[in-house]
Amino acid sequence: MEVLAAKNLTKVYQSGKKALNHINLSIEEGEIFGFLGPNGAGKTTAVKLLNGILKPSDGSCSIFGINPGETPEKVHAISGVVTEHAQMYNNLTGLANLMFFGSVFGTGEEESKRRALEYLERLELLEAKDQKLGEYSTGMRQRLSLARALIHQPKILFLDEPTSGLDPESALNVNNLIKSLSREKGTTVFLCTHQLRYAEEICTKYGLISEGSMLAAGSLDELHSVVFKGMTVLLRDTDGEKNIEVESEEEVPSLVKRIVDSGGRVYHVSAHKHSLEEIYFALLEKTKRTAV
Ligand SMILES: Nc1ncnc2c1ncn2[C@@H]1O[C@H](COP(=O)(O)OP(=O)(O)OP(=O)(O)O)[C@@H](O)[C@H]1O
Ligand SMILES: [Mg+2]
Known part of the structure; x- marks a missing residue:
């Protein structure tokens, strides 16, 4: 089943900058899609359009058939987003942050706590659960931000450079968690990254973008045969x-x-x-x- 689609998706910022130029994409359920491209290629712009944070200048996109530009709240209910600037509360503990975001999505207190503790454990943050977020290191904060994005059990997960600040062991943990979500729960993953070795380890499909245009998309073998x-x-x-x-x-x-x-x-x-x-x-x- 196709769960993410972009058709001629285009974004021209107010400055006149064309960040995305008629891109076409189709992603199937359970896929781990690696969206690769140099700095300024348009990756984050695409994530924002797909989550209704920006509206397209031309073309369209949909997530599980929902148009994010029209009903962003419906997309937010089924999508989790991890970006560099995830909003969380510095004066709350790790656990309290997760429980707070659980309640925002209408998850009951007990269930929120159960899920929060599970993700804290899988991301090796259990020991820091009662520490205030303000005292977390960059890598700890990034991992908590992933747990936060998962607390409402999204069907699709957007990860914008999720392991950029992580040490190898933590990056491996995050990798394993992402793989198991895709395998066990059928979660679809849209992963923006420049870390190609990391992408090759976990992605099932790829899209390559440069200066707002898609250069190629497909499996590793398909991309291989292009060049x-x-x-x-x-x-x-x-x-x-x-x-x-x-x-x-x-x-x-x-x-x-x-x-x-x-x-x-x-x-x-x-x-x-x-x-x-x-x-x-x-x-x-x-x-x-x-x-x-
Ligand atoms: N709000 C904005 N107004 C004008 N131009 C913008 C805006 N946001 C991004 N851009 C421009 O759009 C282009 C694409 O930016 P985007 O952030 O989508 O790239 P990216 O692929 O995520 O890059 P990176 O790998 O550095 O995160 C860049 O040239 C950027 O300068
Ligand atoms: Mg970016």
């Missing part, structure tokens, strides 16, 4: 380490045979598809070339 034909073979032989491009895995045995036949020794061979990072830069590069 690369074959795969890379990492080979270490008598002459040292090198990367060799081949069309398919089938070429590997004959490649090794040629080296051995000519008296070389092969110590290591591994064929791999290009990483998301390589695909990302190749796509950006390709766009720049065609623009010139």
